[in-house]
Amino acid sequence: MATQLAESRARARKARGPGRRLLGRGRTRLVPAVRNAAPALLGYTAVRAVGVLIVLLWDHPHGGSALHRLATMWDSYWYQDIASHGYSGSKPLPGPHGPYQAYAFFPVYPALIRLVHLVLPLSVPQAALLIAWAASLVAAWGIFAVAAHLYGRRTGVIAAVLWGVLPYAVVESLAYSELVFTAFTAWAMYAAVSRRWIWAAALSVLAGLTRPTAVAVAGAISISALVALVAEWRRARRGTLPESGRTAPWRLLLAAALAPIGFVGFVLWVGWKKHSLTGYFKVQEAWDSHFDFGRSTLDYLRVIFGTANTLWMPDVVVTGTLAAAVMLFVLSALQRQPLPLVLLSFFILVLAIGDAAYFNSRARFLLPAIGLLLPMASVLAKVRTRGAVPVVLSFAAVWSGIFGGYLVFVYTNSP
Template sequence: MSDTSVDGGTRAPAAVPAPRARRPAARSPRRRGPLNRLLASARYAAPALLGYAAVRAVGLVLLALWDLKHGTHSLHRLSTMWDAYWYQDIAVHGYAGSKPVPGPNGPYQAYAFFPVYPALIKLVWSLLPLPVNYAALLVAWVGALAAAWGIFAVAARLYGRRTGVIAAALWGVTPYAVVESMAYSELVFTAFAAWAMYAAVTHRWIWAGTLSTLAGLSRPTGVAVAVAVGLGAFGALVVRWWRRRDRKTKAPAWWRPVLGAAIAPLGFAGYIGWVGLQKGSWDGYFKVQEAWESQFDFGRSTYKVLRAMLMNAEPVWLTDAMVAGTLAASVLLFAVCVLQRQPLTLLVFSGMMLLLALGDAAYFNSRARFLIPAFALLLPLAAGLARLRTKGAAAAVLAFAALCSASYGGYVVFVYTNSP
C-alpha cells in the first residue's frame, strides 16, 4: 500500500514511538538475601510477637506487684526454681561434674536433662556479664519469642495472618503459661518444634529433620517431633507417587523427605545412646528417670489420680483441678483438630504429645507443663476468635485470659509448694 491519501496528498509517515527505558526487574522474595528475608519475615510477624510479649508482660507485672507486697524477687525466683537448678548446674559443671541429689526413689542425676538448653545457657553466660541464672532466663525468654514466631508462622500459613497473631497470643495465656517466663527447657524445645512443623507444612523436609534433631536434643518429648516429621515425610512420598501417575504434574524430589525422616530422630536417639554409654547399659537413661518415677505406664497413673479426685471426699488442690481440666480440654481440642483435617504432621505431633502427657507415670501436675509445646491444639480456638465480627472482641477475650493466666501463674509461683 502506498502512502498516498484518498484526496491525492501524500500521507506523513507514522511516528515511531521512542523505546521506553527498561526498569530493572524486581527481585523475587526467594532471590533476596537471607538478611532481607529475615527482616521481611520479622515485619510480617511483628503483630504476633508484640501481642505475645504484651500478654506475657501482664504476668510479669502481676509478679512484680507481688514483689512489692511481700518483699520477694520474682525474677530471681523464676530463674532458679525447681528444675532450673539442674540446667544451670550442667551449664557450669557439665554432666560429669554435676553431683547427684539423694531422692526417695534413688539419686536424682543430671543425665535426666537434655543438653541443648544448658549448652545455650553456657554460651550466653560466657559472652555476657550476667549471673548464670539470669543467662538461663534470657535464653528461655528468647526461646519463647522464637516459639511464638514459629507458632504464628504455622497458623498464618494454614489459616491466615490474623489467626496467626491470635494463636501466638493464645499460647501466652494458657493456664500454665507462667512456665513461659521461667528458666525451663520447654521454651527452647517449643521453638524448635514449631519451626520443624512449619518446615514440614511447607515441604522443607531437610530443615524439618534438622530442627527435629535439635528438638530431640532439648527434651525427651523430642520423640514426638521425630515421629511427626517421619510420618509427614512418608505422606509426602505417597503424594509424590500419586503425582507421578499424573505425568502433567511434576513430583518433588523423593530424596528430600527420605533424608528429612532419616535425620529427624538422631537427636533424641543420640542422647539416649550417649547416656547409655556413660552408664554402661543401653537403658541407662531410663534407669536415671526412675528416680523421678518417670516412665510410660499407658495412662494407669493418670487414671488413678483422676479417679481419686472424682471418688474421694478429700479436698482437691487447685493445681490438680487445673491440670485435670487442661488434659480434658486438650483431648477435646485434639478431636476438633482431627475433624478440621489439620495437616498430618501437626496431628501426629499433637497426638504424640497428648499420649506422652497422659501415659507418663511421673508427678501428676507436670502433665499440663508437658503440653505447653502442643501449640497446634490451640489453632481451632485461634481460628474461631479470628472469625469474630464484633470489633475488639478477640482482643477483649485475650486480655481477660491474660489476667486469669497471670493470676493463676502467681499462685503457682508463690503459693503452691511443688513444681508445675
C-alpha cells in the same frame, strides 16, 4: 566515563563475593518477615508482660526477688548446674526412687546458658532466664508462622497470643527448657507444612537434644515424610503429580532418617556413660517417669474425684486442661490440619496422659502441642465484633497471670 563507573561497580560486587550477597538476600527476607509477624510478637509480649507483672506485684510485699525465683525454681537448678559443671561435675541428689541425676536433662539448653554466660556479663541464672524469654519469642513467631501459613495472618496472630495466655503459661516465663524446645518444634512444623523437609528434620534433631518429648516431633516428621513419599509415588504412577509438586525422594527419605537422631543420640550417649543400653531410662525412674499407658493418670483422677480430700487448684486446672486437649485434638482432626501437626498433637497428648510422672506436669507437657491452638484461633479469627477478641485475650492474660503467681508463690510443687 559511565562505562568505567559501571565496570567499577561490577568489580566491587564481584569482590564482595557470594557470602555478602547471601547476607543481603537474608536481610531482605528477614525484615518483611519480622514486619509481618510484628503484631503476633507484640501481642505475645504484652500478655506475657501482664503475667510477669502480676508475679512481680505478688512478691513485692515480701521484698523478695521474683525474677530470681523465676530463674532458679525447680528444674531450673539442673540446667544451670549442668551449664556450670557439666554432666560429670553435677552431683546427684537423693530421691525417693533413687538418686536424681543430671543425665535426665538434655544438653541444648544448658549449652546455650553456658555460652551466653561466657559471652555476656550475666550470672548463670540471668543467662538462663534471658535465653528462655528469647526462645519464647522465637516460639511465638513459629506458632504465628504455622497458623498464618495455613489459615491467614489474623489466625496466626491470635494463635501466638493464645499460647501466651494458657493456664500454665507461667512456664513460658521460667528458666525451663520448654521454651527452647517449643521454638524448635514450632519451626520444625512450619518447615514440614511448607515442604522444607530437610529443615524440618534438622530442627527435629535440635529438639531431640533439648527435651525427651522430642520423640513426638521426630515421629511426626518421620511418619509425615514417609507418607508424603508414598503419596507422591502413587500420584506419579497415575500421572497426576505436577512437576511443581514433586519433592526429591531422597529428601523425604533423608528427613525421615534424620529426624530422630538427636533424641536417639543422647539416649545412647547416656547409656554409654552408664554402661547400660537402658541407662537413660533408669535415670528417669528416679523421677518416677516412665510410660505406663495412662494408668497413673487414671489413678490420680480417681483420687481427685473419688475422695473427700481438699483439692489443690492445679489439680482441677490440669484435669480441665487434659479434657480440653482431647476435645481440641478431635477438632484439629476435623479441621483437617496437615499430618505433621495432627501427629505432633497426638503424640504429645499420648505422652502427657500416658507418662507416670508427676500429675500436674502434664499441662506443661502440652505447651508444645501447637496444633491444639489452631481450632480456637480459627474461631476467634472469625469474630468480627469490634474489641471482642482483645477483651477475651486480655481477660485470659490476667487469669493466667494470677494462676501463674499462685503456682510460683503458693503451690508447693513444681508446675
